[in-house]
Amino acid sequence: xxxxxxxxxxxxxxxxxxxxxxxxxxxxxxxxxxxxxxxxxxxxxxxxxxxxxxxxxxxxxxxxxxxxxxxxxxxxxxxxxxxxxxxxxxxxxxxxxxxxxxxxxxxxxxxxxxxxxxxxxxxxxxxxxxxxxxxxxxxxxxxxxxxxxxxxxxxxxxxxxxxxxxxxxxxxxxxxxxxxxxxxxxxxxxxxxxxxxxxxxxx
Amino acid sequence: xxxxxxxxxxxxxxxxxxxxxxxxxxxxxxxxxxxxxxxxxxxxxxxxxxxxxxxxxxxxxxxxxxxxxxxxxxxxxxxxxxxxxxxxxxxxxxxxxxxxxxxxxxxxxxxxxxxxxxxxxxxxxxxxxxxxxxxxxxxxxxxxxxxxxxxxxxxxxxxxxxxxxxxxxxxxxxxxxxxxxxxxxxxxxxxxxxxxxxxxxxxxxxxxxxxxxxxxxxxxxxxxxxxxxxxxx
Numbered sequence: 001x002x003x004x005x006x007x008x009x010x011x012x013x014x015x016x017x018x019x020x021x022x023x024x025x026x027x028x029x030x031x032x033x034x035x036x037x038x039x040x041x042x043x044x045x046x047x048x049x050x051x052x053x054x055x056x057x058x059x060x061x062x063x064x065x066x067x068x069x070x071x072x073x074x075x076x077x078x079x080x081x082x083x084x085x086x087x088x089x090x091x092x093x094x095x096x097x098x099x100x101x102x103x104x105x106x107x108x109x110x111x112x113x114x115x116x117x118x119x120x121x122x123x124x125x126x127x128x129x130x131x132x133x134x135x136x137x138x139x140x141x142x143x144x145x146x147x148x149x150x151x152x153x154x155x156x157x158x159x160x161x162x163x164x165x166x167x168x169x170x171x172x173x174x175x176x177x178x179x180x181x182x183x184x185x186x187x188x189x190x191x192x193x194x195x196x197x198x199x200x201x202x203x
Numbered sequence: 204x205x206x207x208x209x210x211x212x213x214x215x216x217x218x219x220x221x222x223x224x225x226x227x228x229x230x231x232x233x234x235x236x237x238x239x240x241x242x243x244x245x246x247x248x249x250x251x252x253x254x255x256x257x258x259x260x261x262x263x264x265x266x267x268x269x270x271x272x273x274x275x276x277x278x279x280x281x282x283x284x285x286x287x288x289x290x291x292x293x294x295x296x297x298x299x300x301x302x303x304x305x306x307x308x309x310x311x312x313x314x315x316x317x318x319x320x321x322x323x324x325x326x327x328x329x330x331x332x333x334x335x336x337x338x339x340x341x342x343x344x345x346x347x348x349x350x351x352x353x354x355x356x357x358x359x360x361x362x363x364x365x366x367x368x369x370x371x372x373x374x375x376x377x378x379x380x381x382x383x384x385x386x387x388x389x390x391x392x393x394x395x396x397x398x399x400x401x402x403x404x405x406x407x408x409x410x411x412x413x414x415x416x417x418x419x420x421x422x423x424x425x426x427x428x429x430x431x432x433x434x435x436x
Contacts, residue, residue, distance in 0.1 A: 009321070012322070015274075018273045051320045113413075190275055193243075
């Protein structure tokens, strides 16, 4: 399996590519919406919601991403890539986003730093999915992950697996999994050992 | 609070520096980053100590090195980011945060706003090099009185502000703490570097600052980063 990484001109694509390559999985940087063809797509994570969505719509990436999800293929949104999976973001004066997940994005006090993450794959319940590449037999991550954001995702979907950031940010999602859709507010590509373990469990 | 490291990087090599003047070659960037990552440094700020306006070619050469970095540690990068042309070259780099210095001191919002669009407001850091009550405008290689700073501009455009003590850089626990009283911005937005040692890290934790970036010591004793994080060296 190859991993497609969407590149619509926002920063930090290379870090995500480096992370996937560390797991010896090939990647494809997608700059044309028609060329999304892998079973696993990553929406990377930096920029501002308004300009990100503008570029998504301009290049028809929004339609291509929705089609990818409707076909049951996996998608991983990271930081802003996760936030634009919701219905609406308060950023840039208010932006309608993809609506892949039920939820909205709200302004919060800035949050830059590391938080603990404990995750076991058997917590997923009906949202459990099979890792395609089976890169590891690990079933849990007990470590720390890195956040750098000013907006937070408030999920409105009881059927999805939802992990909160921390007790100080318990309103906001750290990681959401709903079947083939995965969102992470933190940056796995910058979370050292824990990020690598988590992505190896997912792929 | 985060505990990280500052690395000076210019013309493809890393340097240790003392008092913002004397420099000692340290080696290649990837090697330095790997050593720090091994001991789980929280973040690394790569700063190009640019003096006066440089040509884009020199910037481009350093960008090529950064572009080939392979790291899973949060990285900030800056030094010489003065125009939209500079920002455009950063698109594919493995960095999360951008450090602007002269642009903040001169209130040049154009490159900052452009960077915000590409990287987001959360990615913008302001670097304010200082000695006593003066701030260093690297673009013109001169110090200005601190009263020239527009704190409202800093608050509006910077997610965090790195206060870098140029006078005490390289000497542990000599960071000029009084400077914090001059800065009328939230303490949770302040990162300190230059003259940072264990006592300074403890001070930063007490004040609930965003981060303390250690310079020289962790660059030749990388293992000490864990001790700084645990509060003992």
